[in-house]
Amino acid sequence: MTIRCEIVSQDRTVFAGDVDIVVLPGAGGEMGILPKHAPVLTTLKYGVVKIRKNGKEELFTVAGGVAEVQPDIVTILADAAENVDEIDVARAEAARTRAEEILAKGVPADTDAYLAMEAALRKSNLRLEAVSRYRKGGTRVSTSEH
Template sequence: MSESKQRLEIVTPQRKVFSEDVDFLVAPGADGELGILPSHTPLITSLNVGIMRIEQDNKKFRIVVSGGFMEVRNSKVTVLATAAERTEEIDVARAEAAKKRAEDRLVSKTPDIDTLRAEMALRRAIMRIKAASGK
């Protein structure tokens, strides 16, 4: 690996989503977005639901992460995500349906609704739709 690259590995409990050398990435950290270049200072942070933006050989692409943790050390970035999807894997119709279900749950305000869970489902669906649309 050249000094202008860093290894990015994104894994979930189900699978390895990504494992390649990249030039730059922006991750949805707990306190805001984090830009990571090769030789970045070591760090460990939690991740929010959001879009990870990646640059690799003059190409840009996105991966939606649904929380988890990120470790940066020795030009290697390891993301342990609760869930992660490349934009080409996102089923937009399914994401739209999940968004509608979450919105309906939040509007219903019935006592048996887990509001926090519905809010997180809504955030995940919105990020998936946003990433798939390229916005």
């Protein structure tokens, strides 16, 4: 018995497939979704979505969004999402430093700019945290790979 899971970010489909369980960071805390779950509509926090299929786990960072649970399908509409294995550590780190530098210089007068910066910082932090916590073998520096 499996449940269909689709993770879609604003610019692409990040994951689509049948899985055994989905654990997602709902507004009221972590939620584990098994097949035949009752319908739920929830907002998502910044966090990690876990998917298990035949004992194999896959992890995705999601930067907020909405999840819709139906008995046979979980649809995750994330503002941004990516597979933890795909995260480019060097880029995320660079983005974090840049955001921190700008925020350290003082709060941008423009509210939109400030919110965008803050969101970028939170996103980079989330990615880096997810990598250091979940990626096998701890933090890898992506530039030394391939």
